[in-house]
Amino acid sequence: MPLVALPSLTPxxxxxxxxxxxxxxxxxxxxxxxxxxxxSWLNAAPGPSSVVDRSVAGRTVLxxxxxxxxxxxxxxxxxxxxxxxxxxxxxIAAQL
Numbered sequence: 001m002p003l004v005a006l007p008s009l010t011p012x013x014x015x016x017x018x019x020x021x022x023x024x025x026x027x028x029x030x031x032x033x034x035x036x037x038x039x040s041w042l043n044a045a046p047g048p049s050s051v052v053d054r055s056v057a058g059r060t061v062l063x064x065x066x067x068x069x070x071x072x073x074x075x076x077x078x079x080x081x082x083x084x085x086x087x088x089x090x091x092i093a094a095q096l
């Protein structure tokens with residue numbers, strides 16, 4: 001997992017899971033407005049930046065991906081989700 005400073009966020013905790021044999025590292029944060037946001041890293045391979053909005057179970061999820069319809073980040077592939085409004089999630093994704 002890459003080290004990415006997100007100054008507007010307060011870390012709450014982290015966990016590691018295996019999904020279909022792929023390690024996924026998820027870090028939970030609290031934003032200034034009090035909402036909870038998670039950033040799940042699917043890999044740490046660098047690539048060009050790109051952000052795609054999706055709706056999952058009625059919530060906005062931003063996907064960052066190097067090779068497909070996820071959010072692309074210079075830091076790797078990540079999923080940004082949470083209770084925060086979509087503009088806040090997009091701002092966080094832009095910092096990755």
